[in-house]
Amino acid sequence: MKFLSLNRELATNFLVDFVRAEVTKFGFDKVVLGLSGGIDSALSAAFAARALGPSNVLAYAMPHRDSAATSLEDAKTVADSLGIPLEVVDITAAVEALREGLACDDAVGLGNIKARTRMICLYEKSRSERALVLGTSNKTELLLGYGTQHADMASGLNPLGDLYKTQVFALSEHIGLPRAVIDKPPSADLWVGQKDEDELGFTYAEVDRLLVRMIDRRESNDDLVEDGFTREFVERIRAKVRNAQYKRQAPILAKVGLRTIGIDFLYHRDWGR
Protein backbone atom coordinates (compact mmCIF):
# COMPACT_ATOMS: atom_id res chain seq x y z
CA MET A 1 0.00 0.00 0.00
CA LYS A 2 1.98 2.95 -1.24
CA PHE A 3 0.29 5.65 0.86
CA LEU A 4 1.38 3.83 4.01
CA SER A 5 4.89 3.03 2.81
CA LEU A 6 7.73 4.89 4.53
CA ASN A 7 11.44 5.32 4.00
CA ARG A 8 12.08 3.33 7.19
CA GLU A 9 15.62 4.45 7.85
CA LEU A 10 14.74 8.10 7.41
CA ALA A 11 11.56 7.78 9.51
CA THR A 12 13.50 6.08 12.29
CA ASN A 13 16.19 8.76 12.36
CA PHE A 14 13.52 11.44 12.22
CA LEU A 15 11.64 10.11 15.25
CA VAL A 16 14.81 9.44 17.23
CA ASP A 17 15.85 13.04 16.58
CA PHE A 18 12.37 14.21 17.64
CA VAL A 19 12.65 12.45 21.02
CA ARG A 20 16.18 13.75 21.60
CA ALA A 21 15.33 17.34 20.67
CA GLU A 22 12.01 17.65 22.48
CA VAL A 23 13.24 15.98 25.69
CA THR A 24 16.57 17.81 26.05
CA LYS A 25 15.04 21.19 25.12
CA PHE A 26 13.12 21.12 28.39
CA GLY A 27 16.18 20.28 30.46
CA PHE A 28 15.40 16.58 30.80
CA ASP A 29 17.64 13.68 29.84
CA LYS A 30 15.34 10.81 30.74
CA VAL A 31 11.91 9.43 29.91
CA VAL A 32 9.59 7.00 31.69
CA LEU A 33 7.10 4.79 29.92
CA GLY A 34 4.84 1.86 30.51
CA LEU A 35 6.07 -1.26 28.74
CA SER A 36 3.00 -3.41 28.11
CA GLY A 37 4.66 -6.18 26.18
CA GLY A 38 2.95 -4.89 23.04
CA ILE A 39 4.47 -3.49 19.89
CA ASP A 40 3.63 0.22 20.38
CA SER A 41 5.38 0.73 23.71
CA ALA A 42 8.28 -1.41 22.47
CA LEU A 43 8.80 0.84 19.44
CA SER A 44 8.50 4.04 21.50
CA ALA A 45 11.07 2.65 23.93
CA ALA A 46 13.37 1.72 21.05
CA PHE A 47 13.29 5.28 19.66
CA ALA A 48 14.00 6.68 23.13
CA ALA A 49 16.84 4.22 23.76
CA ARG A 50 18.54 5.39 20.57
CA ALA A 51 17.83 9.03 21.33
CA LEU A 52 18.85 9.20 24.99
CA GLY A 53 20.83 6.01 25.64
CA PRO A 54 19.24 2.83 27.06
CA SER A 55 19.96 3.69 30.70
CA ASN A 56 17.90 6.89 30.36
CA VAL A 57 14.76 5.04 29.35
CA LEU A 58 13.01 3.89 32.52
CA ALA A 59 10.42 1.26 31.70
CA TYR A 60 7.64 0.04 33.96
CA ALA A 61 5.60 -3.12 33.58
CA MET A 62 2.38 -2.60 35.53
CA PRO A 63 0.54 -5.90 35.68
CA HIS A 64 -2.81 -6.55 37.35
CA ARG A 65 -3.53 -10.06 38.59
CA ASP A 66 -5.88 -10.58 35.60
CA SER A 67 -3.27 -9.49 33.04
CA ALA A 68 -2.01 -12.13 30.64
CA ALA A 69 1.23 -13.71 31.87
CA THR A 70 2.70 -13.28 28.39
CA SER A 71 2.40 -9.49 28.70
CA LEU A 72 5.00 -9.33 31.47
CA GLU A 73 7.23 -11.92 29.76
CA ASP A 74 7.16 -9.94 26.52
CA ALA A 75 7.89 -6.69 28.35
CA LYS A 76 10.97 -8.34 29.87
CA THR A 77 12.05 -9.59 26.45
CA VAL A 78 11.74 -6.07 25.02
CA ALA A 79 13.61 -4.45 27.92
CA ASP A 80 16.40 -7.03 27.62
CA SER A 81 16.72 -6.60 23.87
CA LEU A 82 16.92 -2.80 24.20
CA GLY A 83 19.11 -2.91 27.31
CA ILE A 84 16.75 -0.62 29.25
CA PRO A 85 15.96 -0.99 32.97
CA LEU A 86 12.55 -2.50 33.73
CA GLU A 87 10.75 -2.23 37.05
CA VAL A 88 7.58 -4.17 37.83
CA VAL A 89 4.86 -2.25 39.66
CA ASP A 90 1.88 -4.44 40.54
CA ILE A 91 -1.34 -2.38 40.30
CA THR A 92 -3.69 -5.07 41.66
CA ALA A 93 -4.13 -3.57 45.14
CA ALA A 94 -4.74 -0.04 43.85
CA VAL A 95 -7.20 -1.19 41.18
CA GLU A 96 -9.09 -3.46 43.57
CA ALA A 97 -9.39 -0.66 46.12
CA LEU A 98 -10.90 1.59 43.45
CA ARG A 99 -13.13 -1.17 42.13
CA GLU A 100 -14.54 -1.68 45.63
CA GLY A 101 -14.72 1.97 46.58
CA LEU A 102 -16.52 2.86 43.36
CA ALA A 103 -18.58 -0.35 43.26
CA CYS A 104 -17.50 -0.77 39.64
CA ASP A 105 -18.61 -4.02 38.00
CA ASP A 106 -18.38 -2.93 34.39
CA ALA A 107 -15.65 -4.47 32.22
CA VAL A 108 -14.89 -1.27 30.31
CA GLY A 109 -15.08 0.77 33.52
CA LEU A 110 -12.60 -1.54 35.19
CA GLY A 111 -10.37 -1.43 32.10
CA ASN A 112 -10.36 2.37 32.35
CA ILE A 113 -9.48 2.19 36.04
CA LYS A 114 -6.50 -0.05 35.25
CA ALA A 115 -5.34 2.23 32.45
CA ARG A 116 -5.67 5.35 34.63
CA THR A 117 -3.90 3.67 37.56
CA ARG A 118 -0.96 3.04 35.23
CA MET A 119 -1.01 6.71 34.26
CA ILE A 120 -0.83 7.69 37.95
CA CYS A 121 2.18 5.39 38.45
CA LEU A 122 3.98 6.87 35.43
CA TYR A 123 3.39 10.47 36.50
CA GLU A 124 4.69 9.69 39.98
CA LYS A 125 7.80 8.16 38.39
CA SER A 126 8.02 11.21 36.15
CA ARG A 127 8.20 13.38 39.27
CA SER A 128 10.54 11.19 41.31
CA GLU A 129 12.91 10.40 38.42
CA ARG A 130 12.75 13.87 36.82
CA ALA A 131 11.80 12.30 33.51
CA LEU A 132 9.18 13.05 30.86
CA VAL A 133 6.38 10.56 30.23
CA LEU A 134 6.82 9.05 26.77
CA GLY A 135 3.60 8.36 24.88
CA THR A 136 2.83 5.16 23.01
CA SER A 137 -0.50 5.85 21.22
CA ASN A 138 -0.37 5.40 17.46
CA LYS A 139 -2.29 7.45 14.87
CA THR A 140 -4.83 4.70 14.20
CA GLU A 141 -5.83 4.57 17.86
CA LEU A 142 -5.86 8.34 18.20
CA LEU A 143 -8.07 8.78 15.13
CA LEU A 144 -10.50 6.04 16.14
CA GLY A 145 -10.54 7.10 19.79
CA TYR A 146 -9.43 3.58 20.72
CA GLY A 147 -7.71 4.54 23.96
CA THR A 148 -8.55 5.85 27.41
CA GLN A 149 -8.48 9.60 27.94
CA HIS A 150 -6.08 10.72 30.72
CA ALA A 151 -4.60 7.21 30.73
CA ASP A 152 -2.67 5.61 27.87
CA MET A 153 -3.43 8.79 25.89
CA ALA A 154 -1.61 10.95 28.48
CA SER A 155 2.05 11.77 27.92
CA GLY A 156 4.59 14.55 27.58
CA LEU A 157 5.59 13.66 24.06
CA ASN A 158 4.65 10.85 21.72
CA PRO A 159 6.81 9.71 18.82
CA LEU A 160 4.10 7.33 17.52
CA GLY A 161 1.26 9.84 17.28
CA ASP A 162 1.57 10.33 13.51
CA LEU A 163 2.28 6.69 12.62
CA TYR A 164 -0.50 4.34 11.56
CA LYS A 165 -0.40 0.88 13.18
CA THR A 166 0.73 -0.56 9.83
CA GLN A 167 3.69 1.83 9.92
CA VAL A 168 4.39 0.88 13.55
CA PHE A 169 4.75 -2.73 12.36
CA ALA A 170 7.02 -1.69 9.48
CA LEU A 171 9.35 0.37 11.70
CA SER A 172 9.38 -2.37 14.35
CA GLU A 173 10.63 -4.81 11.73
CA HIS A 174 13.20 -2.28 10.58
CA ILE A 175 14.48 -1.56 14.06
CA GLY A 176 14.57 -5.27 14.87
CA LEU A 177 12.17 -5.62 17.80
CA PRO A 178 11.82 -9.16 19.20
CA ARG A 179 9.78 -11.46 16.95
CA ALA A 180 7.39 -12.44 19.76
CA VAL A 181 6.24 -8.83 20.11
CA ILE A 182 5.79 -8.25 16.39
CA ASP A 183 3.93 -11.50 15.75
CA LYS A 184 1.41 -11.60 18.59
CA PRO A 185 -2.11 -10.24 18.02
CA PRO A 186 -2.46 -6.65 19.31
CA SER A 187 -4.22 -6.43 22.67
CA ALA A 188 -4.86 -3.73 25.26
CA ASP A 189 -5.05 -6.62 27.79
CA LEU A 190 -7.59 -4.73 29.87
CA TRP A 191 -9.70 -7.88 30.40
CA VAL A 192 -9.05 -11.56 29.93
CA GLY A 193 -8.82 -12.60 26.30
CA GLN A 194 -9.20 -9.05 24.87
CA LYS A 195 -8.00 -8.64 21.26
CA ASP A 196 -8.04 -5.22 19.55
CA GLU A 197 -9.15 -6.48 16.17
CA ASP A 198 -12.00 -8.62 17.62
CA GLU A 199 -13.23 -5.69 19.65
CA LEU A 200 -12.98 -3.21 16.78
CA GLY A 201 -14.52 -5.61 14.26
CA PHE A 202 -11.89 -4.98 11.57
CA THR A 203 -8.16 -5.43 11.18
CA TYR A 204 -5.59 -2.65 11.51
CA ALA A 205 -4.46 -3.39 7.96
CA GLU A 206 -8.01 -2.78 6.66
CA VAL A 207 -8.69 0.37 8.63
CA ASP A 208 -5.26 1.90 7.93
CA ARG A 209 -5.76 1.52 4.18
CA LEU A 210 -9.01 3.45 4.60
CA LEU A 211 -7.79 6.04 7.11
CA VAL A 212 -4.72 7.13 5.16
CA ARG A 213 -6.92 7.94 2.18
CA MET A 214 -9.77 9.48 4.18
CA ILE A 215 -7.56 11.62 6.41
CA ASP A 216 -4.20 12.25 4.74
CA ARG A 217 -5.51 12.33 1.18
CA ARG A 218 -8.87 13.91 2.04
CA GLU A 219 -10.87 11.52 -0.16
CA SER A 220 -14.68 11.64 -0.07
CA ASN A 221 -16.91 8.72 0.93
CA ASP A 222 -18.06 8.34 -2.69
CA ASP A 223 -14.48 8.08 -3.96
CA LEU A 224 -13.64 5.52 -1.29
CA VAL A 225 -16.72 3.40 -2.07
CA GLU A 226 -15.94 3.57 -5.78
CA ASP A 227 -12.51 2.16 -5.01
CA GLY A 228 -13.94 -0.87 -3.24
CA PHE A 229 -14.50 0.01 0.44
CA THR A 230 -18.05 -0.78 1.61
CA ARG A 231 -20.18 2.26 2.35
CA GLU A 232 -21.06 0.88 5.77
CA PHE A 233 -17.36 0.64 6.72
CA VAL A 234 -16.49 4.08 5.36
CA GLU A 235 -19.37 5.78 7.16
CA ARG A 236 -18.72 3.92 10.39
CA ILE A 237 -15.04 4.90 10.46
CA ARG A 238 -15.71 8.52 9.58
CA ALA A 239 -18.21 8.70 12.45
CA LYS A 240 -15.68 7.16 14.84
CA VAL A 241 -13.07 9.76 13.92
CA ARG A 242 -15.56 12.59 14.41
CA ASN A 243 -16.94 11.24 17.67
CA ALA A 244 -13.45 10.90 19.17
CA GLN A 245 -12.42 14.49 18.47
CA TYR A 246 -13.10 15.44 22.11
CA LYS A 247 -10.54 12.89 23.27
CA ARG A 248 -7.77 14.49 21.24
CA GLN A 249 -8.03 17.98 22.66
CA ALA A 250 -7.93 19.98 25.88
CA PRO A 251 -11.28 20.82 27.52
CA ILE A 252 -13.16 23.70 25.90
CA LEU A 253 -13.36 26.98 27.78
CA ALA A 254 -16.09 29.62 27.65
CA LYS A 255 -14.69 32.83 26.20
CA VAL A 256 -15.20 35.44 28.90
CA GLY A 257 -12.12 37.63 28.62
CA LEU A 258 -10.29 39.45 25.88
CA ARG A 259 -7.75 36.65 25.50
CA THR A 260 -8.78 33.07 26.10
CA ILE A 261 -6.44 30.09 26.38
CA GLY A 262 -6.60 28.04 23.21
CA ILE A 263 -8.80 30.54 21.35
CA ASP A 264 -6.81 33.74 21.11
CA PHE A 265 -4.02 33.15 23.61
CA LEU A 266 -1.92 31.23 21.14
CA TYR A 267 1.55 29.95 21.91
CA HIS A 268 3.32 26.73 21.06
CA ARG A 269 4.70 24.61 23.87
CA ASP A 270 8.29 25.18 22.74
CA TRP A 271 7.87 28.87 23.68
CA GLY A 272 11.31 30.02 24.86
CA ARG A 273 12.93 26.63 24.07
Next chain:
Amino acid sequence: MSVRRPFTACLAQTSPVLGDVEQNLEQHAAAIENAKGEEAGLIVFPELALTGYRLRDLTYEVAMRRDDPVVEQLARHSRGIDILTGFIEESEDHRFYNVAAYFSAGRLLHVHRKVYLPTYGLFEEGRFFAEGTRFDAFETGLGRIGVLVCEDVWHLSSAYAYFLQDVDWLLVISSGPGRGLPEAGKEPSSGKAWNSVLVACAGFFQVGVIFVNRVGWEDGVKFWGGSKYVDPAGEIRGEAGQVDPQLVFVDLDPRDLRLARINTPVRRDERPSILAQLIDRLAKEGRVV
Protein backbone atom coordinates in the same frame (compact mmCIF):
# COMPACT_ATOMS: atom_id res chain seq x y z
CA MET B 1 28.62 49.48 -11.42
CA SER B 2 31.16 48.64 -8.78
CA VAL B 3 34.00 46.24 -9.49
CA ARG B 4 32.91 42.72 -8.61
CA ARG B 5 35.35 40.61 -6.64
CA PRO B 6 35.16 36.96 -5.56
CA PHE B 7 34.17 36.51 -1.94
CA THR B 8 33.36 33.84 0.60
CA ALA B 9 29.84 33.56 1.98
CA CYS B 10 28.91 31.83 5.21
CA LEU B 11 25.60 29.97 5.22
CA ALA B 12 24.63 30.05 8.90
CA GLN B 13 22.19 27.18 9.30
CA THR B 14 21.02 27.80 12.85
CA SER B 15 18.35 26.38 15.15
CA PRO B 16 16.73 29.48 16.69
CA VAL B 17 15.11 29.43 20.13
CA LEU B 18 11.38 30.16 19.84
CA GLY B 19 10.63 33.65 21.09
CA ASP B 20 14.00 34.33 22.75
CA VAL B 21 15.68 37.16 20.85
CA GLU B 22 18.53 37.45 23.35
CA GLN B 23 19.67 33.84 22.94
CA ASN B 24 19.29 34.07 19.19
CA LEU B 25 21.37 37.23 19.13
CA GLU B 26 24.10 35.28 20.93
CA GLN B 27 23.87 32.58 18.24
CA HIS B 28 24.30 35.34 15.67
CA ALA B 29 27.28 36.89 17.40
CA ALA B 30 29.08 33.53 17.64
CA ALA B 31 28.45 32.68 13.99
CA ILE B 32 29.49 36.15 12.84
CA GLU B 33 32.70 35.92 14.85
CA ASN B 34 33.45 32.56 13.26
CA ALA B 35 32.69 33.83 9.75
CA LYS B 36 34.92 36.87 10.26
CA GLY B 37 37.69 34.47 11.26
CA GLU B 38 37.26 32.73 7.91
CA GLU B 39 37.37 36.13 6.18
CA ALA B 40 33.86 35.71 4.78
CA GLY B 41 32.40 38.80 3.07
CA LEU B 42 28.81 37.82 3.82
CA ILE B 43 26.92 35.77 6.38
CA VAL B 44 23.33 34.71 5.78
CA PHE B 45 20.96 33.49 8.52
CA PRO B 46 17.58 31.76 8.08
CA GLU B 47 14.14 33.35 8.02
CA LEU B 48 13.18 34.66 11.48
CA ALA B 49 16.56 33.58 12.82
CA LEU B 50 16.28 36.15 15.62
CA THR B 51 12.85 35.03 16.80
CA GLY B 52 12.02 31.46 15.78
CA TYR B 53 9.24 30.64 13.34
CA ARG B 54 6.02 29.37 14.91
CA LEU B 55 5.41 32.58 16.77
CA ARG B 56 1.63 33.01 16.88
CA ASP B 57 1.02 35.55 19.71
CA LEU B 58 4.75 35.85 20.32
CA THR B 59 4.78 37.92 17.12
CA TYR B 60 3.82 41.03 19.08
CA GLU B 61 6.29 40.32 21.87
CA VAL B 62 9.41 39.79 19.74
CA ALA B 63 8.69 42.50 17.15
CA MET B 64 11.31 45.24 16.77
CA ARG B 65 11.42 48.71 15.25
CA ARG B 66 14.28 49.52 12.92
CA ASP B 67 15.91 51.55 15.71
CA ASP B 68 15.66 48.73 18.27
CA PRO B 69 18.91 48.19 20.25
CA VAL B 70 19.11 44.62 18.91
CA VAL B 71 18.95 45.88 15.34
CA GLU B 72 21.59 48.48 16.16
CA GLN B 73 23.78 45.81 17.70
CA LEU B 74 23.55 43.72 14.53
CA ALA B 75 24.48 46.80 12.54
CA ARG B 76 27.63 47.17 14.65
CA HIS B 77 28.48 43.49 13.99
CA SER B 78 28.41 44.26 10.25
CA ARG B 79 31.69 46.18 10.35
CA GLY B 80 33.90 43.92 8.26
CA ILE B 81 31.16 41.52 7.10
CA ASP B 82 27.77 41.92 5.47
CA ILE B 83 24.88 40.25 7.33
CA LEU B 84 21.45 39.09 6.24
CA THR B 85 19.04 37.88 8.89
CA GLY B 86 15.34 37.69 9.69
CA PHE B 87 13.05 39.04 12.41
CA ILE B 88 9.64 40.64 12.95
CA GLU B 89 9.57 44.33 12.12
CA GLU B 90 6.92 46.51 13.73
CA SER B 91 6.17 49.53 11.57
CA GLU B 92 5.27 53.02 12.78
CA ASP B 93 1.62 52.18 12.18
CA HIS B 94 1.93 48.89 14.11
CA ARG B 95 1.90 46.40 11.31
CA PHE B 96 4.05 43.34 11.82
CA TYR B 97 6.22 42.21 8.93
CA ASN B 98 8.30 39.06 8.45
CA VAL B 99 11.49 40.73 7.23
CA ALA B 100 14.97 39.99 5.96
CA ALA B 101 17.36 42.78 6.92
CA TYR B 102 20.71 43.40 5.23
CA PHE B 103 23.44 45.08 7.25
CA SER B 104 26.70 46.39 5.85
CA ALA B 105 29.55 48.60 7.04
CA GLY B 106 27.96 49.21 10.42
CA ARG B 107 24.47 50.16 9.24
CA LEU B 108 21.13 48.73 8.16
CA LEU B 109 21.27 48.92 4.37
CA HIS B 110 18.04 47.28 3.22
CA VAL B 111 14.89 45.61 4.52
CA HIS B 112 12.80 43.19 2.48
CA ARG B 113 9.30 42.60 3.85
CA LYS B 114 8.08 39.12 2.90
CA VAL B 115 5.43 39.53 0.24
CA TYR B 116 3.87 36.07 0.03
CA LEU B 117 2.70 34.90 3.46
CA PRO B 118 1.71 31.22 3.47
CA THR B 119 -1.62 30.74 5.24
CA TYR B 120 -2.69 27.15 4.66
CA GLY B 121 -2.09 23.77 6.26
CA LEU B 122 0.35 24.27 9.13
CA PHE B 123 1.18 27.84 8.03
CA GLU B 124 -0.50 30.75 9.82
CA GLU B 125 1.49 33.77 8.65
CA GLY B 126 -1.40 35.73 7.13
CA ARG B 127 -3.17 35.68 10.48
CA PHE B 128 -0.36 37.50 12.26
CA PHE B 129 1.80 39.30 9.69
CA ALA B 130 1.24 42.10 7.20
CA GLU B 131 2.27 41.62 3.57
CA GLY B 132 5.19 43.38 1.95
CA THR B 133 4.53 44.96 -1.42
CA ARG B 134 7.92 45.38 -3.10
CA PHE B 135 10.89 43.53 -4.56
CA ASP B 136 13.67 46.11 -4.55
CA ALA B 137 17.19 45.15 -5.58
CA PHE B 138 20.03 47.01 -3.88
CA GLU B 139 23.70 47.65 -4.49
CA THR B 140 26.35 46.32 -2.10
CA GLY B 141 30.11 46.03 -2.11
CA LEU B 142 29.62 42.38 -3.11
CA GLY B 143 27.34 43.05 -6.06
CA ARG B 144 23.70 43.73 -6.73
CA ILE B 145 21.44 41.73 -4.46
CA GLY B 146 17.82 40.59 -4.35
CA VAL B 147 16.37 39.07 -1.20
CA LEU B 148 13.48 36.60 -0.96
CA VAL B 149 11.94 35.04 2.13
CA CYS B 150 10.82 31.41 1.82
CA GLU B 151 7.36 31.37 0.14
CA ASP B 152 8.38 34.39 -1.98
CA VAL B 153 10.59 32.17 -4.14
CA TRP B 154 7.68 29.85 -5.00
CA HIS B 155 6.17 32.74 -6.94
CA LEU B 156 8.34 32.85 -10.05
CA SER B 157 7.49 36.50 -10.58
CA SER B 158 9.47 37.36 -7.41
CA ALA B 159 12.81 36.18 -8.79
CA TYR B 160 11.81 37.58 -12.18
CA ALA B 161 11.34 40.98 -10.56
CA TYR B 162 14.96 40.85 -9.43
CA PHE B 163 16.09 39.54 -12.82
CA LEU B 164 14.63 42.67 -14.37
CA GLN B 165 16.67 44.70 -11.88
CA ASP B 166 19.87 42.91 -12.93
CA VAL B 167 20.81 41.32 -9.63
CA ASP B 168 23.95 39.21 -9.33
CA TRP B 169 23.08 37.30 -6.19
CA LEU B 170 19.73 36.06 -5.01
CA LEU B 171 19.60 35.46 -1.27
CA VAL B 172 16.76 33.19 -0.19
CA ILE B 173 16.18 32.65 3.52
CA SER B 174 13.75 30.12 4.88
CA SER B 175 12.15 28.29 7.80
CA GLY B 176 11.03 25.33 5.75
CA PRO B 177 9.22 22.64 7.75
CA GLY B 178 9.08 18.99 6.72
CA ARG B 179 5.60 18.03 5.56
CA GLY B 180 5.30 14.27 5.15
CA LEU B 181 8.08 11.70 5.19
CA PRO B 182 8.92 10.02 1.88
CA GLU B 183 7.82 6.58 0.74
CA ALA B 184 10.23 3.65 0.85
CA GLY B 185 13.24 4.23 -1.36
CA LYS B 186 12.56 7.97 -1.78
CA GLU B 187 14.10 11.15 -0.42
CA PRO B 188 12.13 13.90 1.37
CA SER B 189 9.88 15.57 -1.18
CA SER B 190 10.02 19.14 0.13
CA GLY B 191 13.81 19.21 -0.09
CA LYS B 192 13.66 17.87 -3.62
CA ALA B 193 11.04 20.37 -4.73
CA TRP B 194 13.04 23.21 -3.17
CA ASN B 195 16.17 22.10 -4.98
CA SER B 196 14.37 22.16 -8.30
CA VAL B 197 13.07 25.67 -7.65
CA LEU B 198 16.47 27.02 -6.60
CA VAL B 199 18.32 25.43 -9.51
CA ALA B 200 15.61 26.70 -11.86
CA CYS B 201 16.07 30.25 -10.53
CA ALA B 202 19.78 30.10 -11.27
CA GLY B 203 19.05 28.58 -14.68
CA PHE B 204 16.31 30.99 -15.70
CA PHE B 205 18.01 34.11 -14.47
CA GLN B 206 21.80 33.43 -14.47
CA VAL B 207 22.22 34.49 -10.88
CA GLY B 208 24.02 32.87 -7.98
CA VAL B 209 21.44 31.63 -5.47
CA ILE B 210 22.21 31.38 -1.78
CA PHE B 211 19.63 29.41 0.19
CA VAL B 212 19.73 29.25 3.99
CA ASN B 213 17.11 27.15 5.76
CA ARG B 214 16.96 26.54 9.49
CA VAL B 215 17.11 23.25 11.39
CA GLY B 216 15.63 22.12 14.71
CA TRP B 217 12.15 21.36 16.01
CA GLU B 218 9.25 23.53 17.15
CA ASP B 219 6.40 21.53 18.74
CA GLY B 220 6.95 18.42 16.64
CA VAL B 221 7.56 20.32 13.40
CA LYS B 222 11.03 19.73 12.01
CA PHE B 223 12.88 22.21 9.83
CA TRP B 224 14.98 20.41 7.28
CA GLY B 225 18.02 22.61 6.66
CA GLY B 226 19.79 21.72 3.43
CA SER B 227 21.22 25.23 3.01
CA LYS B 228 23.16 25.54 -0.23
CA TYR B 229 24.75 27.69 -2.89
CA VAL B 230 23.65 27.21 -6.50
CA ASP B 231 26.03 28.90 -8.91
CA PRO B 232 24.86 30.86 -11.99
CA ALA B 233 25.24 27.73 -14.13
CA GLY B 234 22.82 25.86 -11.85
CA GLU B 235 25.44 23.71 -10.09
CA ILE B 236 25.15 23.10 -6.35
CA ARG B 237 28.49 24.27 -4.93
CA GLY B 238 28.14 23.66 -1.22
CA GLU B 239 25.45 22.14 0.90
CA ALA B 240 24.66 21.73 4.59
CA GLY B 241 23.10 18.64 6.18
CA GLN B 242 19.46 18.29 7.14
CA VAL B 243 19.69 17.91 10.91
CA ASP B 244 22.37 19.91 12.68
CA PRO B 245 23.20 23.58 13.04
CA GLN B 246 26.16 24.20 10.78
CA LEU B 247 28.21 26.93 9.15
CA VAL B 248 28.97 26.22 5.50
CA PHE B 249 31.45 28.38 3.63
CA VAL B 250 31.08 28.81 -0.12
CA ASP B 251 33.00 30.83 -2.67
CA LEU B 252 31.10 33.15 -4.98
CA ASP B 253 32.88 34.28 -8.12
CA PRO B 254 31.61 37.07 -10.40
CA ARG B 255 33.42 35.37 -13.30
CA ASP B 256 30.76 32.64 -13.06
CA LEU B 257 28.12 35.30 -13.68
CA ARG B 258 29.96 36.57 -16.73
CA LEU B 259 30.42 33.10 -18.21
CA ALA B 260 26.80 32.07 -17.59
CA ARG B 261 25.57 35.24 -19.30
CA ILE B 262 27.85 34.70 -22.28
CA ASN B 263 26.79 31.06 -22.59
CA THR B 264 23.10 31.80 -22.19
CA PRO B 265 22.34 35.51 -22.72
CA VAL B 266 18.65 35.37 -21.79
CA ARG B 267 18.76 38.65 -19.88
CA ARG B 268 20.09 40.45 -22.94
CA ASP B 269 17.34 38.93 -25.08
CA GLU B 270 14.49 39.16 -22.56
CA ARG B 271 11.58 41.36 -23.68
CA PRO B 272 9.75 42.41 -20.53
CA SER B 273 7.62 44.81 -22.57
CA ILE B 274 5.64 41.84 -23.91
CA LEU B 275 4.74 40.87 -20.35
CA ALA B 276 4.08 44.49 -19.40
CA GLN B 277 1.64 44.87 -22.29
CA LEU B 278 -0.07 41.60 -21.39
CA ILE B 279 -0.49 42.58 -17.75
CA ASP B 280 -1.76 45.97 -18.83
CA ARG B 281 -4.34 44.41 -21.17
CA LEU B 282 -5.46 41.82 -18.60
CA ALA B 283 -5.79 44.54 -16.00
CA LYS B 284 -8.01 46.61 -18.29
CA GLU B 285 -10.17 43.52 -18.81
CA GLY B 286 -10.33 43.07 -15.05
CA ARG B 287 -8.55 39.70 -15.18
CA VAL B 288 -5.56 40.46 -12.96
CA VAL B 289 -5.31 42.43 -9.73
